[in-house]
Amino acid sequence: MSHKTKRLWPLIRHDISYGIVLRWKYYAAALFIFILSSFVFAAHANHFLHSSGISGALGTFDFILNVFAGNKPFDASSQTGIKLSVLWFGFYAYLLSLTTFYASDDMKKSASSFILRVKSKVVWWAGKFIWCMLSVILYYVLFVLSACCASAAFGKLSALVNPYVCSEFFDINLHGASNGEIIVACLLLPFAVSLAVSSFHMMLSLVIRPIYSFILGICFIAAAAFRCHPMLIFNFTMAERNTLFSPASSISVKNGLISAVCLLLFSFFAGAAIIKRKDII
Amino acid sequence: MKIEIINYTKNLSHNCVLNNISLTLESGHIYGFTGKNGSGKTMLMRAVCGLITPSSGEVKIDGKVLGRDISFPESVGVLIENPGFTSSFSGFKNLKFLAQIQNRINDGDIKSAMKSVGLDPEDKKSFRKYSLGMKQKLGIAAAIMEKPKLLILDEPFNALDEETVNKIRGIVKSYKSKDHIVILSCHDRDEIDSLCDVIIEIKSGNISNIIRTEKDTAYE
Numbered sequence: 127m128s129h130k131t132k133r134l135w136p137l138i139r140h141d142i143s144y145g146i147v148l149r150w151k152y153y154a155a156a157l158f159i160f161i162l163s164s165f166v167f168a169a170h171a172n173h174f175l176h177s178s179g180i181s182g183a184l185g186t187f188d189f190i191l192n193v194f195a196g197n198k199p200f201d202a203s204s205q206t207g208i209k210l211s212v213l214w215f216g217f218y219a220y221l222l223s224l225t226t227f228y229a230s231d232d233m234k235k236s237a238s239s240f241i242l243r244v245k246s247k248v249v250w251w252a253g254k255f256i257w258c259m260l261s262v263i264l265y266y267v268l269f270v271l272s273a274c275c276a277s278a279a280f281g282k283l284s285a286l287v288n289p290y291v292c293s294e295f296f297d298i299n300l301h302g303a304s305n306g307e308i309i310v311a312c313l314l315l316p317f318a319v320s321l322a323v324s325s326f327h328m329m330l331s332l333v334i335r336p337i338y339s340f341i342l343g344i345c346f347i348a349a350a351a352f353r354c355h356p357m358l359i360f361n362f363t364m365a366e367r368n369t370l371f372s373p374a375s376s377i378s379v380k381n382g383l384i385s386a387v388c389l390l391l392f393s394f395f396a397g398a399a400i401i402k403r404k405d406i407i
Numbered sequence: 408m409k410i411e412i413i414n415y416t417k418n419l420s421h422n423c424v425l426n427n428i429s430l431t432l433e434s435g436h437i438y439g440f441t442g443k444n445g446s447g448k449t450m451l452m453r454a455v456c457g458l459i460t461p462s463s464g465e466v467k468i469d470g471k472v473l474g475r476d477i478s479f480p481e482s483v484g485v486l487i488e489n490p491g492f493t494s495s496f497s498g499f500k501n502l503k504f505l506a507q508i509q510n511r512i513n514d515g516d517i518k519s520a521m522k523s524v525g526l527d528p529e530d531k532k533s534f535r536k537y538s539l540g541m542k543q544k545l546g547i548a549a550a551i552m553e554k555p556k557l558l559i560l561d562e563p564f565n566a567l568d569e570e571t572v573n574k575i576r577g578i579v580k581s582y583k584s585k586d587h588i589v590i591l592s593c594h595d596r597d598e599i600d601s602l603c604d605v606i607i608e609i610k611s612g613n614i615s616n617i618i619r620t621e622k623d624t625a626y627e
Contacts, residue, residue, distance in 0.1 A: 136507040143504075144493055236491030238458055239549065243508040245479045405419070406458040 133244045137253035140240065145228050145257050146264065152224055157268045159220070163213055164276035167192045171291050172280060180290050184281030187308060188291050189273035193217050194316050195296035196364025199354035210351050211364075217269075218320070218360065222343040225261050225324040229254040230331045238406050251401040255394055258325050266317050285309070298371045307379075311370045315382045316363040322389035323359060329397035332404060359385055408434045408469060408556050408588055415454055415464035417612075424450045426612040427464070432590065434556075437583050439603030440592040447612040448592040449487060452559050455590065456483050468557075484555035486563055490546030494535035498545045499528045505549055512553055520552035521545075523578060525571045539566040551578060558582055560591040564598060576602060 146153070171184055197211045232254070241250050277283055287308060292298045300308070323343065330339040350360030354367055354377065361367055362382030369378040410432040417425040425447050432438055432455075440448040453459045454466060457479040466473040468480050492501040502517045518528035524544040537545065543566045550558060560579070564572050579602055582589045593599050599606055600620065608616040 132510075133508050136504065139507075140493075140504060143496075148493070148495055234491075236493075238456075238485060238487060239491065239505055240508065241458070242456060242479055242483055242485055243505060245481075247478070403460060405453075405460060407419075407453065 131249075133246075134249050134253055134256075137240060137244060137250060138256055140236075141228075141232070141253055141257035142260065144232065146261060149224075153264060153268060156220060156224075156265060157272060159216070160269050160272035161276070163192065164189050164272055164280075167295075168276055168280035171288075171295060174294055175288075175290065178290070182288050182290065183284075184277055184288055184291065185284045185286040186270075186273045186277040187285055187287045187312060188281070189276045190270070191287065191292065191296050191298065191312055191365055193269070194312050194363060195298060195366050197351060198297060198366050200352040210348075214364065215347055215351065218323075218347050218363065219344055221262065221265055221320055221324060222327055222340055222347075224265065225258050226327045226331050226340045226343065227336045228257065228261075229328050230336045233332075233406065241406060247401045247404070247406075248398045251397050252394075254328065255325060255397065258328050259321060262317070262320050262324050266320070270313070297366055301371065301373075303370050307370055311368045311379050312365045315368075315379055315386075318383055318386035318390075319359055319362050322386040322393065325393040325397075326389055329393045329400065332397060332400050356381055356385070359389065362386070409467075410455060410557070410588065411467040412451075412454065413465050413467065415466065416462045417450060417454065417459060418462045424612050425454060428454075428612075428614055430607065430614065430617075432588055434586045434588055435583060436604045437579060437589040437591070437602055439599035439606045440590065440609055441594075441596060441599055441606060442592075442609035442615075446609045448609050449561050450612075451609065452485075452487055452561055452590060452592065456480060456485055456557075456559060458487075480557050482553070482556040483559065484550035484553060484557070485559045486546045486550040487559065487561045490542065490549060492534045492542075492545065492549075495533050497531050497533060498526055498537070498541075498548075499530075501534055501545065502549055502552060506552060509553060516554075517548075517552055520548040523551070523574065524548045525574055540568060540571070543567055544571060547575060547578075556587050558587060558589045560589070562592055562594065564593060564595065
């Protein structure tokens, strides 16, 4: 292991301490919102099941889909108006607010002390990149944990999806999709996209002001809500638009994963190239 | 150790902050940068430690070009403007965090550096509760703890009491005897005159004057 790689670990420790542990309140707030939204959804869904006389309970993925279902593409010809899933929008907007600002903030505060000791700006950037991955992982762990707790409290602790709830609340027809396919399309794909967009906007915050990078991220989320196009990567985070549940759609798991991996790699290498030339002032 | 700054120019947002600067710094000397606020002292310090890239020109350290042959000086301790530390950690823990990156020094060295600037290494007080002077002392301790061959101190005497100023003077002088290079900037001209061998006056990004004091025996 080279000296520079060895020096990465203290940087990661610094980022975990400074960027996650000391900012625990932001993650606690996210957990609180996840639990609250699960409570509200459970009340509505259980009321629907009882009033319809349908047997069956809510599973973990019903709570996950409550956020990741997203909404159908905006149809200008219909009279239904604009529909936006507030939970889906809020989930990603909050995630971007957690990950976009840290790198540039830390650069102003302590980058010179760390970079001069590590002797490499790229290693410093690698530390920030890993921090970003860890931050997204923690965010998803909290989300899945809240979904598991909610399904244990209001349904049964099972990964199964209730097809009636899916059809009524999410406009999703399971089409006999397997559990594995549902997990990939409704959890792993949004997770992969989250890793990619978080790192992309963190990289962008090195070039433009972090607040502009964040606003741009919000614009991308909003654009995806109203325009169903594979180039708008947030489309891959909406299960209602996935080819698994809407065969006519162009939003496939394969394309989503390829886009996410490409964006992730681009963000890392572009960030490394930018930081090499960037003045630490 | 020899640092050569060759025709160094730095433009920031269409402003020329360093203009075609050429300067040679050698071991066994204490160099003092003086000039008004915004004259380019701190920027020149950043240039020497490789934190900024030149618009033109280069910095050589022992013949190796910064940014091409080496990314940063091999052994450098820096205090530039407000040192950034983790607010919830104690002074010792903050320094230990930094020291672990290079892993060259042990806890004893860290404690010794803290004591030399008048800080108690056993003090559990978090950095956020530190006074301005204590923060400055910790920044100096961070710069000197790894005994770097190149020590860069930007306004090190800010917010310090007289007793600590004397301690820092002693530390700076000890670096000269160890055949290291010290670069410091200070608004107090008397302080610069009393400590430095070579005084470099900077005005609007240019070196306006270089004064070799009587202490600079190496030049005689």
